[in-house]
Amino acid sequence: MPSGNEGALTLTIKMRVIPEPDSHQELLDLMKRYRDALNYSIRVIIDSKALSLGKAHKLLYNTLKERFDLPSKIAQDCYREALAIAKSWLRSPNRGRVPTARNPRLWLTHGKSYRVYGDRIELLGGLRLRIIGWDGRYDGYPNGDVRLVYRSGKFILYISKRVPRPAKYAPREVLAVDINEKYVVVGNSRFEYRFETAVERALWYKQLAERLQKKYSLPRYNAWLRRSGVRRRVAYFHRKARNIVEDWAKKTSHRIVVLAMQNQYAVAREDLTGLIESLRKLPKDHRVALMMLSYRKLEFWLDWQAEKHGVPAVVVEPKGTSTTCPRCNTKMRGNGYRVLKCPACSFEADRDTIAVLNIERKTLSKMWGSLITPNAP
Numbered sequence: 001m002p003s004g005n006e007g008a009l010t011l012t013i014k015m016r017v018i019p020e021p022d023s024h025q026e027l028l029d030l031m032k033r034y035r036d037a038l039n040y041s042i043r044v045i046i047d048s049k050a051l052s053l054g055k056a057h058k059l060l061y062n063t064l065k066e067r068f069d070l071p072s073k074i075a076q077d078c079y080r081e082a083l084a085i086a087k088s089w090l091r092s093p094n095r096g097r098v099p100t101a102r103n104p105r106l107w108l109t110h111g112k113s114y115r116v117y118g119d120r121i122e123l124l125g126g127l128r129l130r131i132i133g134w135d136g137r138y139d140g141y142p143n144g145d146v147r148l149v150y151r152s153g154k155f156i157l158y159i160s161k162r163v164p165r166p167a168k169y170a171p172r173e174v175l176a177v178d179i180n181e182k183y184v185v186v187g188n189s190r191f192e193y194r195f196e197t198a199v200e201r202a203l204w205y206k207q208l209a210e211r212l213q214k215k216y217s218l219p220r221y222n223a224w225l226r227r228s229g230v231r232r233r234v235a236y237f238h239r240k241a242r243n244i245v246e247d248w249a250k251k252t253s254h255r256i257v258v259l260a261m262q263n264q265y266a267v268a269r270e271d272l273t274g275l276i277e278s279l280r281k282l283p284k285d286h287r288v289a290l291m292m293l294s295y296r297k298l299e300f301w302l303d304w305q306a307e308k309h310g311v312p313a314v315v316v317e318p319k320g321t322s323t324t325c326p327r328c329n330t331k332m333r334g335n336g337y338r339v340l341k342c343p344a345c346s347f348e349a350d351r352d353t354i355a356v357l358n359i360e361r362k363t364l365s366k367m368w369g370s371l372i373t374p375n376a377p
């Protein structure tokens with residue numbers, strides 16, 4: 001997860017790794033023990049409210065070493081990670097079930113439990129992995145904590161890096177971003193692009209999950225069938241839908257921010273909080289849930305990508321953005337499907353174009369004189 005403060009950004013770099021042939025099984029066994037130890041520790045910490053490192057150490061250190069056969073440093077990393085997971089779960093206001101790690105994994109503290117040299121990473125105890133496709137963009141910055149996950153037969157390594165926050169340029173123009181169920185509309189008074197959303201694609205997996213769930217909830221399917229792979233497949237389809245949206249949000253926001261950076265634009269969007277709240281009031285269905293997820297993810301990744309690339313980002317008040325005439329400020333009237341016309345100046349356009357123009361206009365007036373230097377006519 002990306003995060004940041006005033007001076008620095010924490011990035012996570014993902015890469016594939018392959019254990020040296022003779023250590024493959026040993027590593028996988030260690031990662032399975034770590035996962036089991038982690039799940040055990042999370043429960044112990046929550047049950048006994050042991051919310052400090054000292055308490056967690058006392059309760060868990062020996063058990064993790066003896067019962068789960070973890071090396072001392074890795075046992076420490078394990079209760080440290082369990083503590084972080086337990087705390088964030090306890091903090092969350094609408095928490096569901098206690099979090100559980102499914103995949104074999106390892107979490108390694110910076111500087112103690114691993115070291116990187118060349119294209120190899122060596123774990124404490126001498127297990128070695130080869131890094132495939134090293135991402136060298138942040139080589140100049142120190143490595144932070146590392147996560148190693150085993151998923152679908154592959155070992156994936158996540159290295160965290162602290163990098164300085166890039167300085168922001170003074171924008172020459174505005175790139176406005178508007179989102180609806182079907183499209184993300186990006187542009188200003190001179191051009192406009194539309195990117196499709198992932199709602200439709202993700203919905204397909206939600207419907208698969210639902211159909212499967214319905215089919216096997218009939219009484220004639222006995223308990224053993226319900227216990228078999230069906231539940232796992234239902235969960236897989238739900239996960240797949242979420243991943244499609246997340247992936248779409250990351251890619252789309254990256255394209256938008258790169259476009260802005262190349263042209264020295266500020267990225268502007270409206271504050272979607274109110275829109276998301278009003279969706280929350282609708283009857284709960286998969287489409288609405290996916291739209292809310294898409295809006296939240298797009299906001300998050302747009303802001304994050306803008307920070308990472310030094311692109312100025314502006315958030316404007318959403319009031320009237322899709323109904324006010326961008327030429328003369330009059331309230332526009334419906335004139336067919338998603339099309340509005342201004343009764344005063346006859347300007348006519350579809351809702352999304354109107355929103356883009358208004359977001360541009362609001363941004364210019366918000367930033368005029370401070371960041372934006374007006375264009376030559």
Ligand SMILES: [Zn+2]
Binds near residue numbers: 327329330343347
């Ligand atoms: Zn008008």
